[in-house]
Amino acid sequence: MTLFLQQLVSGISIGSVYALLAVGYALVYSVFSFTNWAFDAFMVVGAFGAFYAITDFKLPIPLALLFAILFTMLVSVFVERMAYRPLRIREAPRLFMMISAMGANMSIINIINLQFGGHFRNFPQITGETLSVGGIKIGMMDVFAAVFSFITLILLWIFLYRTKMGLGIRASALDLLTSGIMGINNDMVAIIIFGISGILSGVAGVFYGIKYAVFPYLGLVTIKAMIASIIGGLGSLPGAVVGSLLLGILETLVSGYISSEWRDLFTFSLLIIVLLFMPNGLFGKSTKEKL
Amino acid sequence: MDYLITVGILGGINIIAAMGLAILTGYTGLFSLGHAAFMAVGGYSSALLFMKLNVPFILAVILGGFIAGIVSLFIGIPTFRSQLTGDYFAIATYGFAEAIRLILNKWAYVGGAEGMPGIPKLSNVWVVLGFTVVLAYLANNFTHSQHGRNCVSIKQDEVAAQMMGVNVFKTKLMSLFISAVYCGIAGGLMGFYFSYLIPALFGSGRSSDMLASIVFGGMESLIGPIITSFLLFAIPQLLYVLDKYRLIVYGLLFVVMMIFRPQGLLGYRQMSVEDFKRTISSFKNRFKKQGSAADKGEQ
Numbered sequence: 258m259t260l261f262l263q264q265l266v267s268g269i270s271i272g273s274v275y276a277l278l279a280v281g282y283a284l285v286y287s288v289f290s291f292t293n294w295a296f297d298a299f300m301v302v303g304a305f306g307a308f309y310a311i312t313d314f315k316l317p318i319p320l321a322l323l324f325a326i327l328f329t330m331l332v333s334v335f336v337e338r339m340a341y342r343p344l345r346i347r348e349a350p351r352l353f354m355m356i357s358a359m360g361a362n363m364s365i366i367n368i369i370n371l372q373f374g375g376h377f378r379n380f381p382q383i384t385g386e387t388l389s390v391g392g393i394k395i396g397m398m399d400v401f402a403a404v405f406s407f408i409t410l411i412l413l414w415i416f417l418y419r420t421k422m423g424l425g426i427r428a429s430a431l432d433l434l435t436s437g438i439m440g441i442n443n444d445m446v447a448i449i450i451f452g453i454s455g456i457l458s459g460v461a462g463v464f465y466g467i468k469y470a471v472f473p474y475l476g477l478v479t480i481k482a483m484i485a486s487i488i489g490g491l492g493s494l495p496g497a498v499v500g501s502l503l504l505g506i507l508e509t510l511v512s513g514y515i516s517s518e519w520r521d522l523f524t525f526s527l528l529i530i531v532l533l534f535m536p537n538g539l540f541g542k543s544t545k546e547k548l
Numbered sequence: 549m550d551y552l553i554t555v556g557i558l559g560g561i562n563i564i565a566a567m568g569l570a571i572l573t574g575y576t577g578l579f580s581l582g583h584a585a586f587m588a589v590g591g592y593s594s595a596l597l598f599m600k601l602n603v604p605f606i607l608a609v610i611l612g613g614f615i616a617g618i619v620s621l622f623i624g625i626p627t628f629r630s631q632l633t634g635d636y637f638a639i640a641t642y643g644f645a646e647a648i649r650l651i652l653n654k655w656a657y658v659g660g661a662e663g664m665p666g667i668p669k670l671s672n673v674w675v676v677l678g679f680t681v682v683l684a685y686l687a688n689n690f691t692h693s694q695h696g697r698n699c700v701s702i703k704q705d706e707v708a709a710q711m712m713g714v715n716v717f718k719t720k721l722m723s724l725f726i727s728a729v730y731c732g733i734a735g736g737l738m739g740f741y742f743s744y745l746i747p748a749l750f751g752s753g754r755s756s757d758m759l760a761s762i763v764f765g766g767m768e769s770l771i772g773p774i775i776t777s778f779l780l781f782a783i784p785q786l787l788y789v790l791d792k793y794r795l796i797v798y799g800l801l802f803v804v805m806m807i808f809r810p811q812g813l814l815g816y817r818q819m820s821v822e823d824f825k826r827t828i829s830s831f832k833n834r835f836k837k838q839g840s841a842a843d844k845g846e847q
Contacts, residue, residue, distance in 0.1 A: 292635040343807045351634050352579055353806045356763055360802020363756065367795040483639060491635075522650045525643035532640050533626045 259392050264513040265506060270399040272505020273406040274468070277461040278482030279489065279497035280410060281454035287430040287492040288450055291351050292483065294358035295336050297476030298365035299455055303329040303462030305369055308471045311381050326459040333455025334448055336361050342447065370473040377470040402464040409460055410498065413453065417494075426450065430492075481508075484528045490538030499539060553673050557741055559778045560676035561734045566761040566777035567687045567770060568730025573759070574767045575691060576723040577703030579638045581755055582645025583731050588750035589648065590616040590732025591739035592658055595667045598740075605670045609679075609736035616732025617725045619648075624724040628717050645755065652747040663746030671741035679737060683730060687770055690726065699723050700768060760798050763805060766812020 278296065285293040306325035310316045316324060340361040344354050386397040417423035428436040429446045437443045461482075465475055481504065489500025504524065512520040531538065565587060572578050594612025597603040603611065623644045627637055653661045690696050698719045701709040710716050739745045761780050765772030805812070 292639075340803045340807075349806070349810065350577075352577060353810050355579060355635065355638065356759075357803045357806040359756070359759075360799040360806070362799065363802065364796050364799030367799065371792055371796065480639075480642065484643070487636070487639065518654065522647055525647040525650075528643045529623070529626070529640060529647075532632060532636065533630060536630045536632060536636065 260513060261510075262393050264509045266393060266395055267399070268506030268509035269502060270396075270403050270505075271468075271509065272485075272502040273403040274461050274464050274478075275482045275485045275501035275505050276498045277406050277409065277457045277464075278479055279486035279501045280413065280494055281457040281461075282483055282486045283489070283492055283494050283497040284450055284454055284457075286486075287494070288426065288433065288446060289345070290492070291354045291358075292491070293451075293454065294355055295340070295362040295365070296454070296458055296482075297479040298362045298369075299329050299333050299336075299458035299476075300462035300465065300479055301366055301369055301473055301476040302332050303459030304466035304471045304475055305373065305462075305473075306459070307463040308378060308380060308466060309373075322463055325463055326456050329459030329462065330452045330455035332365070333451045333458070336365075337447055337451040341451075342444065345447070366473055366476065373473070375473050377472045379470055380467045398467060402468070406460065406464070409457065413457075414494075416453075422449065481524060484524060486538075487528065488531050488538055490540040493538070493540040496538055496540030555782050556673050557671060557676045558738075559781050560673075560680040561737050561741070562758075562761070562777045562781045563680055563774050564683055564737070565731050565734035565758055566765070566773040567683060568727040568734070569758050569762055570727075570765070570770055570773040571687060571690065571699070571730070572723050572727035573762050574765075574769065574773065575696060575703065576699040576720060577767075578720065578724070579634065580641040580727075581638045581752065581759075582641035582643075582648075583727070583758055584750040584752070584754040585645035585648040586616040586620060586728040586731035587735030587738065587754070588652060588745075588747065589619045589728075589735070591735030591745050591750075592652065592664065593732075594736035595664060595739045595745060596658070599667065605740065606675070609733055609740070612736040613729040613732035616735070617729040620724050620728030621721065624721050628720045628724075642752070645750075645752070649747050649750060659746075661747060663744055663748075665744045667739050667743045667745065669741065669743045671737045676737055676741075679733060683733065684770070684774065687726075687730070691770060695719065695722060703768075756798075760802070762812075763802060764812060767810075769812065772812050 278300065281296060282293060285291070303325050306328045307321050310321035310324045311318065314321075314324075336358075340357045341354065344357055388395045388397065388400065417426060425436070425441045426446055426449065428439070429441055429443065433443060436446075458479075462475070465478060469475070482501065485501040485504040486497045487500070488504060489496025489498070504527075507527070508520050508524060511523045515523075565583070568586075569580065569583050572580055572583075590609075590612040592612075593615040594608040597611055598605060598608040623640060627640050632640060652658060658664050691699075698709070698714045701712065701714055702716055702719055706716060735750070738749075742749075757780065758777070761773050761777035764780070765774070765776035
């Protein structure tokens with residue numbers, strides 16, 4: 258029982274990082290109906306930004322986090338401006354968007370790899386304290402990451418559902434063309450959406466870097482978040498959160514009870530099973546093209 | 549000379565794999581992120597056929613290709629039946645490829661992560677060249693056949709194609725099967741050239757290299773990917789100093805190409821002798837026009 262609870266706790270902790278990323282994917286998908294394949298790079302930018310802000314610029318930790326998050330936001334908006342907007346305006350096929358995004362992703366990650374080197378860096382220890390509740394050990398950092406992630410998500414929810422700008426974004430998610438005709442500036446929506454998803458990926462990158470290590474390929478974990486957002490249903494924000502927590506918990510249970518070697522195989526098989534039997538995920542809209 | 553032979557063999561293998569992906573991505577418009585896995589399946593199964601069952605070399609390579617094709621049906625039938633397209637299909641193939649790679653990593657019979665050594669080195673430049681020419685001929689025939697045109701119609705508008713009577717499910721599956729056979733054959737030849745196989749050879753890096761040759765070479769073209777897959781392989785070999793910048797440049801080129809020339813370098817053109825003649829004559833005409841314009845200017 259203790260083992261189960263312990264796994265459950267670490268599952269929620271990793272699931273909350275997935276949730277940030279999955280919500281980022283879902284946000285972009287809900288408005289523009291394409292997957293942001295450059296997300297992986299934004300996460301790496303966030304992790305490296307925080308790492309070098311602390312070690313090189315000697316910034317205090319809260320400032321360093323803020324710096325990393327804002328920097329990721331700028332990179333995200335920049336990529337939107339350079340790689341997506343020309344295609345979006347031309348109404349290019351989604352295939353082209355995908356290729357363009359993967360190109361941006363490949364460049365950013367390899368620039369970081371070339372500039373800083375591919376080795377693993379340990380994030381400066383922030384706190385090593387552990388809480389002990391009824392025999393279960395919980396790292397303070399895990400708690401902080403989970404709480405911070407959920408606060409970020411709640412703030413996002415308030416922004417989307419309680420402000421006028423959020424209303425505009427939801428209108429765009431319903432129908433981009435009509436909302437454009439009604440006077441919503443779609444380019445502005447794109448900047449806001451990509452800014453928010455940049456913030457989310459920056460936070461996720463920092464926490465992932467703290468939990469494991471900082472290296473140029475840490476962004477590969479975004480594929481898990483993508484799977485989580487498919488499980489929840491692409492384009493659905495609550496689906497993304499539920500799917501992420503579910504995937505995080507299932508993954509840690511598999512690695513705890515079976516073997517950590519089979520964890521990734523389990524995740525990819527789960528993806529294929531979900532795509533087979535419920536391609537719209539738990540909360541998603543139908544993906545079939547309508548005439 | 550040895551060096552040129554190496555470039556020729558590996559270039560030929562890359563060309564075969566790129567032709568396979570061209571049929572799926574370029575013609576049918578299905579974006580796969582996992583074709584390296586079909587190379588792995590082809591490579592491992594042809595090596596096993598040769599070493600354990602004593603199947604002759606050429607036949608083993610071809611059978612390996614067909615085994616890769618059959619494996620592709622396992623992902624193809626479910627995904628096409630539930631009508632996954634675009635991003636969903638790409639993620640499904642990525643997941644499938646990772647799953648295959650992880651299984652090969654764990655499977656002790658084929659050596660696990662340490663790989664399978666001791667495959668005889670039988671792929672020489674003539675074998676590879678022969679395979680490349682025959683497969684290019686077949687691919688060219690396929691793309692000009694009714695089936696090839698069905699593929700293009702699905703890419704352009706799936707619903708319209710269906711209404712015109714194209715069996716979308718069957719055509720997509722055929723296109724996936726053929727592309728997997730091509731990649732499987734390429735993987736088989738690669739195994740018999742390197743004389744060992746490890747799962748790490750077939751990571752996502754190889755899939756993105758293959759994709760690059762399609763993107764640069766052009767959608768809906770065979771000769772484009774053939775040329776670019778050879779160039780993309782040969783140029784970094786010659787300028788290996790610049791190899792570390794390779795992926796950065798690829799990435800930037802992806803973005804630039806999609807924005808300014810999404811049809812690829814050669815566009816929708818097929819290369820033929822008449823095409824050459826036409827290009828030359830159009831150049832001639834242009835010079836003549838320029839000449840006459842200059843004459844008028846002087847007057």
